[in-house]
Amino acid sequence: MLTGTIIKGIGGFYYVKTESGCIECRSRGKFRQAGETPLVGDLVHIQLTAEDASKGSVEEILPRKNVFIRPPVANIDQLIITVAAKNPEPNLLLVDQLAITAEAADVRPVICVNKLDLDEDFGRKITSIYEKAGYPVVSVSARENWGMEALREILKDKTTAFAGNSGVGKSSLLNQLCDYWGLATGDVSEKTKRGRHTTRHTELFKLPFGGYVFDTPGFSSYEAGHVTAEMLSSLFPEMVPYEADCRFKGCAHVAEPGCAVKEAVETGAIAKERYDNYCILYAEAKNQKKW
Numbered sequence: 001m002l003t004g005t006i007i008k009g010i011g012g013f014y015y016v017k018t019e020s021g022c023i024e025c026r027s028r029g030k031f032r033q034a035g036e037t038p039l040v041g042d043l044v045h046i047q048l049t050a051e052d053a054s055k056g057s058v059e060e061i062l063p064r065k066n067v068f069i070r071p072p073v074a075n076i077d078q079l080i081i082t083v084a085a086k087n088p089e090p091n092l093l094l095v096d097q098l099a100i101t102a103e104a105a106d107v108r109p110v111i112c113v114n115k116l117d118l119d120e121d122f123g124r125k126i127t128s129i130y131e132k133a134g135y136p137v138v139s140v141s142a143r144e145n146w147g148m149e150a151l152r153e154i155l156k157d158k159t160t161a162f163a164g165n166s167g168v169g170k171s172s173l174l175n176q177l178c179d180y181w182g183l184a185t186g187d188v189s190e191k192t193k194r195g196r197h198t199t200r201h202t203e204l205f206k207l208p209f210g211g212y213v214f215d216t217p218g219f220s221s222y223e224a225g226h227v228t229a230e231m232l233s234s235l236f237p238e239m240v241p242y243e244a245d246c247r248f249k250g251c252a253h254v255a256e257p258g259c260a261v262k263e264a265v266e267t268g269a270i271a272k273e274r275y276d277n278y279c280i281l282y283a284e285a286k287n288q289k290k291w
C-alpha cells in the first residue's frame, strides 16, 4: 500500500503522486456506492496493480482538511485572492465574497494586488483596506516582476489555490514563479486553448521551492451557499473584536443603535469599503433565507 496525493483527475483516472512516482489509478467501486468521489488534493492510499506497477487503484481517502464543490478540490491551506489595481477594474465585493468563502472553509485568505505598474496609488489603497482587515497582503506586478519574493515566501511549503476574476493575472503570476510551466495567459489567442497547460481541468503543481499550487478554472465566482446572515459578521475578522461592545446582543451592525462596529467604521478603525460590502452581503443573505 502506497500513500500519495491526487494531482489530476481525468476521465475516471486519478494521477497520484507518490514517492515511487506518479501512478495512474482507477477508483474503487466502493467510493461510488458510498457517494464519495476522490478529489484533486486528496491524500489517498493506493494499491499497485500486480501486472503493472505504474498503475493502481485508490483504496482509501484520508480525512480531509476541507473540501470545495466548485471547483472540486480538497485540502487547501490558503486561497490567494487576486485583484488587479486596474484593468480589469477592481471588484472588491468579489474579493470580500472570496475571503468569506475561504474563512467559512477554514482556509487562510491572502490578498494579492497585481498590476501595480498600472496604478500604484490605487494598488496601495486596496492594500491598506485589506491590511486593516488583518489579512496578509502582497502587492506585485507580474509584468515588472515586482514583489515576487514576498509571494514566493507565502507559497512556500503550503498548498495554495489562486482565486479572482479572469484577467487579473493569476496565470501570469504563476508563470513568473515557475517559468517552465508555461500556463496560458489571457492575451494568448483562442488557438492555444487546447494547449497542454490551458486551465480546462484542475491540476496540482509542485512548486520548485516547496509546496503545491492548484491551477483551476474555478474560484472566480462566489456561492453564498451555507453562509447565513447571522454568521456573516464572524467571517469579517476585523468586526469580531467590537461585537461584544454593541448595545444589543446579536446586533446585525446594520441599523441598530449603539453599534460598536459602526462606531469603528466612523473612526476609521474598520475600512468603510469593507463595511459597505458587509451590508450588501448581509441584505443578500437575509433575502436568500426566505427561499
Ligand SMILES: Nc1nc2c(ncn2[C@@H]2O[C@H](COP(=O)(O)OP(=O)(O)O)[C@@H](O)[C@H]2O)c(=O)[nH]1
Residues within 6 Å of the ligand: 114, 115, 116, 117, 118, 140, 141, 142, 143, 144, 164, 165, 166, 167, 168, 169, 170, 171, 172, 173, 184, 185, 186, 187
Ligand atoms: N500591466 C500588467 N499586465 C499584466 C500583469 N499581469 C498580467 N498582466 C496581463 O493581464 C492579462 C491577463 O493575465 P492572465 O495571467 O491571463 O490573467 P488570469 O485570467 O487571471 O489568469 C494578460 O494580458 C497579462 O499579460 C501586470 O502585472 N501588469
Ligand SMILES: [Mg+2]
Residues within 6 Å of the ligand: 170, 171, 172, 184, 185, 186, 199
Ligand atoms: Mg488564467
Ligand SMILES: [Zn+2]
Residues within 6 Å of the ligand: 243, 246, 247, 251, 252, 253, 254, 256, 258, 259, 260, 261, 262
Ligand atoms: Zn453592532
